[in-house]
Amino acid sequence: MRSSSSSKSSQNVVVLGATGSIGCSTLDVIRASKGAFTPFALTAHGRLDDLLKAAIKYQPKYIVASDDAAAQAFDWSQLPPETTLLTGTAGLQEVAAHSEADIIVSAIVGRAGLEGTFAAIAAGKRVALANKETLVVAGHLATKLAQESGAEILPVDSEHSAIFQALMAGSETDVRKVILTASGGPFRKFTQQQLLKVTADEALDHPTWKMGPKITVDSATMMNKALELIEAKWLFNLKVDQIDVVVHPQSIIHSIVEFVDGSMVAQMSPPDMRMPIQLAMTYPERTECPARKLDLTTAFSLEFEPPDYERFPALKLGKEVAERGGTCGAVLNAANEVAVQQFLEGKIRFVDIYRVCRHLLDEHPFESNPELTRLLELDAWAREESIKWITCCLRQAKDQACSNT
Numbered sequence: 001m002r003s004s005s006s007s008k009s010s011q012n013v014v015v016l017g018a019t020g021s022i023g024c025s026t027l028d029v030i031r032a033s034k035g036a037f038t039p040f041a042l043t044a045h046g047r048l049d050d051l052l053k054a055a056i057k058y059q060p061k062y063i064v065a066s067d068d069a070a071a072q073a074f075d076w077s078q079l080p081p082e083t084t085l086l087t088g089t090a091g092l093q094e095v096a097a098h099s100e101a102d103i104i105v106s107a108i109v110g111r112a113g114l115e116g117t118f119a120a121i122a123a124g125k126r127v128a129l130a131n132k133e134t135l136v137v138a139g140h141l142a143t144k145l146a147q148e149s150g151a152e153i154l155p156v157d158s159e160h161s162a163i164f165q166a167l168m169a170g171s172e173t174d175v176r177k178v179i180l181t182a183s184g185g186p187f188r189k190f191t192q193q194q195l196l197k198v199t200a201d202e203a204l205d206h207p208t209w210k211m212g213p214k215i216t217v218d219s220a221t222m223m224n225k226a227l228e229l230i231e232a233k234w235l236f237n238l239k240v241d242q243i244d245v246v247v248h249p250q251s252i253i254h255s256i257v258e259f260v261d262g263s264m265v266a267q268m269s270p271p272d273m274r275m276p277i278q279l280a281m282t283y284p285e286r287t288e289c290p291a292r293k294l295d296l297t298t299a300f301s302l303e304f305e306p307p308d309y310e311r312f313p314a315l316k317l318g319k320e321v322a323e324r325g326g327t328c329g330a331v332l333n334a335a336n337e338v339a340v341q342q343f344l345e346g347k348i349r350f351v352d353i354y355r356v357c358r359h360l361l362d363e364h365p366f367e368s369n370p371e372l373t374r375l376l377e378l379d380a381w382a383r384e385e386s387i388k389w390i391t392c393c394l395r396q397a398k399d400q401a402c403s404n405t
């Protein structure tokens, strides 16, 4: 990773996914930066009202409405004259690679974040990476491309920012292992029987973090930690058996690095994403931050417990997919995105999310060293197959119920 930021007085920031949870926190960081950062381009997909409001407030040079059809149907008459509207995936790629852009905050959710992130990496930018799916789907390609282009990929994900910060205190070559902390989600204490009946509203009620719906459900299944394990492997060039997970319900210690001498360095702060977002933008400097601060004079305790792989089997998929590599990440990610959406729509049960992912991983035509185009083909294939499998299972369940009446 390069270790210097630009010497310009204000850095131009592109926020891919500006209307989401990370996007809004990024705008908060920019607002508090007293001119150190300028919003250069903001992108959105469905929430075009919010994008227009942000354009009026921040007057960026560009906005991108990535859903072409929605962009055509929207009334842009209030758009400030100094802001240019771009649309579609091409628009995302254009702003991510723009010669005047310094920092690209990659905060689109899911596989949809890949094109913009890859464009930024190819253009040798500083990428503040929240979109962990880029590394889950194509970690081998993204890291190789960054080495070639000189792009910096700096973690925004709280656990990976914590590891990054712990490594600022010690040498990467002296690491024995990293320990990712997991809140355990809203169902940490639920029995397998209870998990059969949980609703989308319950899954969306995260105990410590306020995030978008997809990652919130991932936290509840603990698929988020599986994805983060793969993310950690690529970001820090780790062997899979160097990555552990521990449940820490308070989400104050964001992760831990254990060095070869047994010393552990942990990073702690309240659960507030503005701190890791800002650090990815200001590194190697640290500056005043609008994030909440810990008050150690208030009594609180920090608990740790081992994860339960039986009740949260999605966690096991992280190690399996990180070890097998190749096409597995793309297939796992696509199956999970479809299954989470189906669960949110009330079409499948919470426990079926893992079943869909397991089935697709078992069925897919594995390749060990795929190119990006092949990964995107497999992403499309896995989405279609997931829907077919879900529909088939639902039909069978209905027939079974009918024959029992």
Ligand SMILES: NC(=O)C1=CN([C@@H]2O[C@H](COP(=O)(O)OP(=O)(O)OC[C@H]3O[C@@H](n4cnc5c(N)ncnc54)[C@H](OP(=O)(O)O)[C@@H]3O)[C@@H](O)[C@H]2O)C=CC1
Pocket: 016, 017, 018, 019, 020, 021, 022, 023, 043, 044, 045, 046, 047, 048, 066, 106, 107, 108, 109, 110, 112, 113, 130, 131, 132, 133, 156, 157, 158, 209, 210, 211, 212, 213, 214, 215, 273
């Ligand atoms: N939220 C958090 O605290 C954390 C999030 N992350 C990661 O950051 C990423 C964003 O998460 P979060 O902010 O919670 O998600 P949100 O759902 O809150 O926001 C997602 C953003 O992506 C945009 N988007 C959605 N679909 C598309 C698409 N098809 N094409 C282009 N843009 C799209 C949305 O636009 P619109 O709203 O206009 O539809 C929105 O701006 C995820 O990868 C997540 O795993 C990582 C760590 C913590």
Ligand SMILES: CC(=O)[C@@H](O)[C@H](O)COP(=O)(O)O
Pocket: 157, 158, 159, 181, 182, 183, 184, 185, 209, 215, 218, 219, 220, 222, 224, 225, 273
């Ligand atoms: C804020 C952040 O980084 C999330 O990825 C968070 O870690 C999710 O919480 P879980 O620990 O419950 O997955």
Ligand SMILES: [Mn+2]
Pocket: 157, 158, 159, 228
């Ligand atoms: Mn995280």
